[in-house]
Amino acid sequence: MTATHTSVDDYDLDRHGVVEASAGTGKTYTIERLVLRLLREEAVALEQILIVTFTEKATGDLKRRLRDTLDRASQANDDQASLVKKAIESFDQASIFTIHGFCQRTLKDYALEQSQDFRPALVDDFDLLKVLLREIQRKDWRRTFGSNLRAVLERAGYGGEQAEAWDRNVLEVAKSYKPRSGHQLRPEFQPDWWRHLDKADAAPAGQLEIFTVRALLDKMRESKRQRGQHSFDDMIAAVEESLDPAQNANAVRLLGMLRERYRYGIVDEFQDTDPLQWRIFRRIFCEAGDSKLFIVGDPKQAIFGFRGADLPTYLAAAEEMTATYGADAHPLVENWRSDPDLLDALNCLFGDGEWFSKETGIRYLPVHPPDDDKRQSYKGEDHTDRAALTLVDVTNNETIKKALKHYARFIAYEIDRLLARHSDKPLLSFTLKGNAERPLHAGDICILVMMRRDAEPITQALDTAGIPFSFYKQAGLWQSEEAIHLEVMLQALTRPEDRSSFRKALLTCFFRVAPADLAHCPDVPMQHPARQLYQTWLGYVENRQWSALFRSMLEDTGLLFPATDDGGSGRRVTTLRQLLATLEEAGHGENLDLLGLLDWIRRRRQQRGTGEADMQPDEMGRAKVKIMTIHASKGLEFPIVFLGGGFTKGLGSKGPAKYRDDDGRLIFDFTPDANPDAKKRVNDDAQSEYRRLLYVALTRPMFKLYLPKVQRPARTVAWLGPVGTILLPALEQACPDKNGPLIADVVVPPLALAVVKPYEKPDSAAPRIAPISLTGPLFPRIDGNLSKRRIVIRSFSSMARHHLSNLGEGSSFGEQTPLALDETPTTLDQDDPLRGPVFGDMVHTVLESIDFAEVGRATAPDDLCRAGTHARKLLDQALKANLAKLRSRVPIDQLEDACRQQIATLVWQALRTPLQQLGGPLCEIPKEDRRHEVDFLFPERPGAAPPADTRWEEGFVTGFMDLLFRKNDQYYLLDWKTNLLPAYTAEQIERSMADSDYHRQYRLYLHAARRWLERVHGPKFSFLDRFGGVYYLYVRGLNGRDDTIGVYFHRPNAKELELSELLNP
Incomplete structure (x- = not known):
């Protein structure tokens, strides 16, 4: 395949194209520019360009970016601008799909030509396979094998503890095995094998598994045909078959209709394709007609083989397109992500021809940064004393396990140092995507792991150091520790008479009683707060008051405001909120009692889902170090990355093996132990997969990358992971000139590393509640004035009404209703419906x-x-x-x-409307930098104690801020006003601000925002330095052109943050 190093603006649009990307080289930008050229130069309608990508999220992102590109292009003063505007007008008809979305649309629009149901029901293959397996085991096995069934099962190793693993292996193969993709089963199936079990040359190993897999596929196909069902995989298979003249008499006609509909095809992430998908696109775009196809992908990042992605298909398709169909090869070699120093190191590591060997069919082309004047992300101040690539030497540990813990402590130490938590001067600052230069924060740091278990020692070290962190898209919500605690707690509520269940509940996160304390306490008296709270919950359970129960489990146990923050309390609360919200919905929606809820939880815990509903929630607010698997990190980038796993690897299972034969066909082998060649192929495929995984990991950082160096045993051991077997040997040989120094700076951390938590100012926003103790007094001192105490909740509306009416009485109790201060009547007709x-x-x-x-x-x-x-x-x-x-x-x-x-x-x-202090309009503020309708509730006298012998009122202030947003690392408050004014000049607006007491309102908002931001960012956060100002926008006066009318802006001073003056006018 001959490479043509050309800009996308020079691609020949009359030829097919193979666009081979590398990490950070602007693949999506290339697609955007390609579409723009097709619209402008070829006068192609937007709906005639088929764009297919891998995930729904990628589809949404591509639509958004493409729409922005078209909007900018429509402003040009040239003859083609009208074509772009036409595309914008029809953007809702853009043909941008996932592969499943494209196939679903094709099946629906051309149902007659494909002899398909118009509205088939969607079904999950795996769920159906599980049901059918039980049916085959109950009926087909007995009917087929008859009196030989016991011997068949014994020779197959089915029964006892092995039965569950046997079922799982068969189901996994049945789910992935696709004969039309050329997949093969091994060993060869022997007809009537079960009749010859007593013969000396009988070889029954694997035969029952293959028999069952084939029966499963036959039954599943028939079951779905009878019920009018199909799965996502069926959609692809159905379209592929319908385009095959040997399978469908209308194939030629259907192909002609699709070629007329789609003049160009662009397939993104093509390295994740499979043979069926390639045949679909080849038949539509390459085998006949004038339509053209561009495939876009990076074989170096082909890491989703477990989802059915087929790297040999990509390599064969790219070769076929250039050799047979005359496609141009367009490699992308300009890297927009990483710092030049880091690129030099990575080019040296990957570009020697050894990382991706010739046998893999993958080539690495050195990449280079854009010219300095074009770069959008670059370092500013750098006082870290670390090179772009740092190798952390932990070889002075006796075992791999100790080395991993040592490396985890170094990660915590280094992150603490990089964040300069003990200093007022940042160690590192940078500019990202053309925004203003800013210092490093915790959210800029990512720790990548091969598997979840690799993160355990790292999270322990981060917890010890008090460094906030979160898992990115962590699956297993119902398998989380919080879900286990919730199940134990609810189990105890089903058995109020069971002393053992209650004592187990005391150990959960809801009560947090230490095991040592519980061991020394034979029983918990009825007067104890834990027992009383438990009795309250029993009352909620009896009446199915799930909302009250779950709210109490969060609020009355002190979970929301723990006495000490170990770094994970926020994560626990966020996870529990999602668990309880989902459970509450199930309880009310399905009318479940407590036993029904417990059964519902257990069913969810048994399902290992990976969809969004099973994802543990991302925490909001405070910036946190991100921990994620390498698979999850694909497509993302971070200023700083630590590779945190890969020291060891699993030894593999005794189940079926998956590998490729000499023809590139995927083999599912149920007897790999009997085939030495199979073992070698499995190992070769795994090593190749590890190299691609490491390539993805090492190309995520923008500025700095940290890698571990571990001691390699004298002899190769099976459990040594890719860090020791692949990465370190490559690093030891990678030199800029093959004779100079290594490409990485080596750091040897001391064995004894300790991170001191920075001093944190006590947060007075809410009381800290300690875990329930089994020792000490059971009841606090009773306040003699308890009956006279009351809670007053004040909002701005109640304060404004009190202030504006000059009443001398106190505010009303529980004031929650906003006063309609907006829409003050003016000269307009009172019956005008567009006011009020x-x-x-x-x-x-x-x-x-x-x-x-x-x-x-x-x-x-x-x-x-x-x-x-x-x-x-x-x-x-x-x-x-x-x-x-x-x-x-x-x-x-x-x-x-x-x-x-x-x-x-x-x-x-x-x-x-452009706002001068922002440097542009609000529509340019991205969603992730905005928070709408931010509600708050804070005490009027935080931390104050009741005066002796006086009546005590607990006062709280509540309200909503319309918009809190961030621009150039500055925070802003904004309130929308729809007031009707005679004019919207600065003088009239100032009068409205004073008359409506809005100055008091925004000062309350400032106090609430300061309390929240200081808690989020920690004690070093300076609100006045980081707060840009307050906007009151009178929307009826804004004109969309300038901010000369309708805008009130104010930047506060320290005195305006004093709460006492606001509450006591």
């Missing part, structure tokens, strides 16, 4: 939920009202909920249109 609190609420609702980027792309308010857009759906939802509440004398349809247009205009102007 109802209309104001609709505007607020849309501003809270709308996609800011969509508003940024809209060239006029009418674009937001266009049918089918996300903005139109939000507008219609707001109208549906509130239209009947508006007072009007006009017909309802006219009112609806007028109201929709007015809201769209206000929203469009509000989000597109």
